[in-house]
Amino acid sequence: MPMIAVNIVKILFAASLYGFLFFLARAMRAHLAGPAPLAKPFRDEPSRHAGGAVPPPSPEPLRLEVTTGEGAPSLVPITDRHVIGRGATADIFIDDEYSSARHAVFDVAEGAVWVEDLGSTNGTTVDGTRIIGRTRVGVGMTVEVGSTRVTVR
Amino acid sequence: MTARTESAFLAAAALVAGGGTAVVTVAAGEGVTIDAPIAVLAFLMAFGGVLAAVRVWAPRGTRFLLPPVALLAALGSVEIFRIDRDLGRLQRLWLLVAAGVAVITLGLLRTRGTVVLRRFRYLFLAGALILLLLPLLPSGLPLGGATVNGSRLWVQLEVGRRTLSFQPGEGAKVLLVVFFASYLAERRHALAALPRRLGPVALPEPRQLLPILLAFGLSSGVLVYEGDLGASILLFGVFVVMLYAATERPFYLAAGGALVAGGAWAASRAFGRVAVRVEAWLHPFEHYTGSGYQVAQGVFALGDAGLLGTGLGSGSPYLIPAAATDFVFVAIVEETGLAGGFAVLAAFGFLLTVGVGIALRAGGAFRSLLAMGLSITLALQTVLIVGGVLRLLPLTGVTLPFVSYGGSSLLANFAIVALLEQISHEERA
Numbered sequence: 001m002p003m004i005a006v007n008i009v010k011i012l013f014a015a016s017l018y019g020f021l022f023f024l025a026r027a028m029r030a031h032l033a034g035p036a037p038l039a040k041p042f043r044d045e046p047s048r049h050a051g052g053a054v055p056p057p058s059p060e061p062l063r064l065e066v067t068t069g070e071g072a073p074s075l076v077p078i079t080d081r082h083v084i085g086r087g088a089t090a091d092i093f094i095d096d097e098y099s100s101a102r103h104a105v106f107d108v109a110e111g112a113v114w115v116e117d118l119g120s121t122n123g124t125t126v127d128g129t130r131i132i133g134r135t136r137v138g139v140g141m142t143v144e145v146g147s148t149r150v151t152v153r
Numbered sequence: 154m155t156a157r158t159e160s161a162f163l164a165a166a167a168l169v170a171g172g173g174t175a176v177v178t179v180a181a182g183e184g185v186t187i188d189a190p191i192a193v194l195a196f197l198m199a200f201g202g203v204l205a206a207v208r209v210w211a212p213r214g215t216r217f218l219l220p221p222v223a224l225l226a227a228l229g230s231v232e233i234f235r236i237d238r239d240l241g242r243l244q245r246l247w248l249l250v251a252a253g254v255a256v257i258t259l260g261l262l263r264t265r266g267t268v269v270l271r272r273f274r275y276l277f278l279a280g281a282l283i284l285l286l287l288p289l290l291p292s293g294l295p296l297g298g299a300t301v302n303g304s305r306l307w308v309q310l311e312v313g314r315r316t317l318s319f320q321p322g323e324g325a326k327v328l329l330v331v332f333f334a335s336y337l338a339e340r341r342h343a344l345a346a347l348p349r350r351l352g353p354v355a356l357p358e359p360r361q362l363l364p365i366l367l368a369f370g371l372s373s374g375v376l377v378y379e380g381d382l383g384a385s386i387l388l389f390g391v392f393v394v395m396l397y398a399a400t401e402r403p404f405y406l407a408a409g410g411a412l413v414a415g416g417a418w419a420a421s422r423a424f425g426r427v428a429v430r431v432e433a434w435l436h437p438f439e440h441y442t443g444s445g446y447q448v449a450q451g452v453f454a455l456g457d458a459g460l461l462g463t464g465l466g467s468g469s470p471y472l473i474p475a476a477a478t479d480f481v482f483v484a485i486v487e488e489t490g491l492a493g494g495f496a497v498l499a500a501f502g503f504l505l506t507v508g509v510g511i512a513l514r515a516g517g518a519f520r521s522l523l524a525m526g527l528s529i530t531l532a533l534q535t536v537l538i539v540g541g542v543l544r545l546l547p548l549t550g551v552t553l554p555f556v557s558y559g560g561s562s563l564l565a566n567f568a569i570v571a572l573l574e575q576i577s578h579e580e581r582a
Contacts, residue, residue: 006180006464006467007461007464009176009464009465010461010462010464010465010489011461013172013173013176013465013489014461014490014492014493014496016165016168016169016172017169017228017489017492017493017496018492018496020169020220020224021224021496021499021500021503023162024162024217024220024221024503025503027158027217028217028503086268087264087266088211088263088264088265088266088575088578088579089264093516093579093580094516095516
């Protein structure tokens with residue numbers, strides 16, 4: 001190949017590599033800065049960077065405070081049906097040997113949180129009482145799933 | 154990043170592979186051959202398959218892992234094809250097989266998740282030890298060991314008239330990381346306790362030092378009986394970093410460092426081949442006609458590179474012994490220059506960032522340690538071989554993950570990608 005062609009190809013090849021890396025870095029930055037784009041409702045908290053762009057959620061969404069073992073509790077906004085368990089397909093994943101893979105399901109209706117056991121081995125309790133069927137959980141009440149405590153906030 | 158963006162990155166990597174291949178054949182005066190479209194097709198099939206498996210079986214897996222892997226594989230396959238056409242075609246085939254391994258791994262873990270691996274940990278340990286011992290089988294049997302360049306790392310399996318060679322150590326590496334993660338997740342509290350004191354230094358109970366000494370013994374065994382410095386350092390290094398990650402006790406880093414320093418000093422005294430490596434590293438030009446030839450050729454190739462290199466297909470990387478495996482980084486730098494070298498390192502930087510991010514967000518100690526161990530395996534391997542060919546470290550014959558030629562290496566590293574995607578899928582909020 002003539003020298004000029006070699007040089008053009010060299011520059012194009014390097015440009016394509018760095019173009020790839022640039023767009024990858026940009027996509028990663030957008031992912032870290034913006035609201036989580038994945039279909040994972042409990043991570044979908046309003047971005048702190050967005051300023052006034054995000055309208056304040058109304059009414060105040062209900063949250064589940066999930067505490068497993070000695071770890072710090074994690075807050076999960078509840079908007080829809082969320083299956084809790086230690087299986088890979090659970091929406092709220094808990095690392096809890098005493099829970100089942102798909103242990104129970106939470107949902108929101110009539111402004112309250114409801115829970116229903118999904119045929120788990122160790123059962124589900126609300127404030128110490130084992131539940132049968134879909135049960136209403138008021139704010140401040142605690143659901144036990146295996147050794148995990150879930151409190152409605 | 155959306156599904157479309159991720160696919161676009163993988164398609165772009167396939168085009169880099171095809172475009173690079175076309176440049177290589179044009180530079181050789183052959184015009185654009187059938188190899189370029191075949192390379193694009195092989196990449197689309199391999200990464201499309203892995204992507205589909207991830208989206209179906211681990212839909213919440215990160216979208217940032219496959220793009221850097223695809224870019225590295227593309228650069229590697231172009232440069233391997235440039236050095237040796239037949240190796241380049243074989244590497245494409247291995248890429249498809251490796252993608253199959255990733256798909257199978259994801260499929261096997263799709264319902265029960267990575268946690269199920271804990272149940273089989275002693276099976277994995279036994280499997281890893283058997284794989285590590287396989288090359289010591291006598292040569293000549295239908296399944297026998299083989300000595301290549303003084304290291305006994307290879308196993309040859311005779312199927313009819315053909316001989317299949319593979320490096321079982323690559324598979325052992327992944328199995329051992331799974332075992333370490335499972336073991337450390339359970340024992341980390343006992344290991345983190347430092348109840349004894351020696352002056353200002355807090356020490357663990359002496360019996361808690363047994364695991365680190367066993368790991369050191371295993372690594373030394375690999376060095377003594379198989380003559381493999383790279384695998385030996387890799388195994389021990391990964392174990393020490395995982396031990397540190399599990400316990401958060403710098404004591405273990407110091408203890409591991411002291412063992413490596415002592416072991417390295419003893420090995421350079423006791424084993425001729427380690428002393429030769431050190432000598433070739435420090436004074437390659439004094440041993441130019443002998444042990445220093447490879448390192449010296451690597452230095453010449455680097456010196457030829459400049460900012461943009463000689464151009465794909467216009468350099469002479471084939472002059473370096475083992476250019477397609479150990480020295481593939483130097484071959485890439487010779488032909489694409491400092492720019493290409495930094496692009497490779499940046500892609501590894503992305504890979505490590507994403508891997509450690511998965512480890513930090515993973516639910517539970519086992520998943521976290523597994524993701525950390527797998528990421529560190531890739532990172533340490535990269536540092537060892539890139540440092541080795543750049544003369545920052547003595548040369549150790551480990552592969553550059555996803556870039557070097559080698560079926561066993563690609564298979565093992567794609568299994569790592571599948572495991573990382575699965576852990577990422579299982580992460581909690």
